[in-house]
Amino acid sequence: MDIREIFAINLRAARKEAGLSQEELAYRADLDRTYISSLERCVYAASIDVLDGLAKVLGVDPAELLRRPEGKARAASGPKSRKGSKAG
């Protein structure tokens, strides 16, 4: 599990915990909405300045956002083809 993924997972979790949309978080952290989206999809490696800004808004410690999730969530690696069971 790479550091971007750890960060992405923690970021999304903390964001939801705070009850914020990507847009609202972006606004408060003075960042772009699409960039938040990218971070949660591991597109970029955020700088520690960005990390710090997000942590402040989310009310967590910066180091917390890089902490590898304990349960380790091996299953979360790939959403396989979830399209099949649509049955609609």
Added chain:
Amino acid sequence: MDIREIFAINLRAARKEAGLSQEELAYRADLDRTYISSLERCVYAASIDVLDGLAKVLGVDPAELLRRPEGKARAASGPKSRKGSKAG
């Protein structure tokens, strides 16, 4: 205390702890020597990829490098004017 400073302090401490020079650390982490120097002087905001690479080489947790030093270190702020008016 800004996040770059926290990182700089922790990086330098971990590096010395590991008994490495900036050059040796740079080599092992596949980074440039002058860049390591810059990071320890808060010139740049490292990306989390770099942070992760350095943490691996130094044998510490990535989150550890962002952990605010306990205690304080308020005194270490500035090397006063050590120039001594050299005058050409």
Added chain:
DNA sequence: ACTCACCACAGAGTATTCTCTACAAATTCA
């Protein structure tokens, strides 16, 4: 004085992050 190892610092170039605009899929609500 000389060498050696280590570090600060600057300038220019390359690579990557981050912003902005725009469109579309997914989700929620009525």
Added chain:
DNA sequence: TGAATTTGTAGAGAATACTCTGTGGTGAGT
């Protein structure tokens, strides 16, 4: 089904991280 909200994604440009090269300063050992 339809409207509002949220998120994914793409492309182009501005900002900044990161590399490479070179200069100089400091302290230890000879």
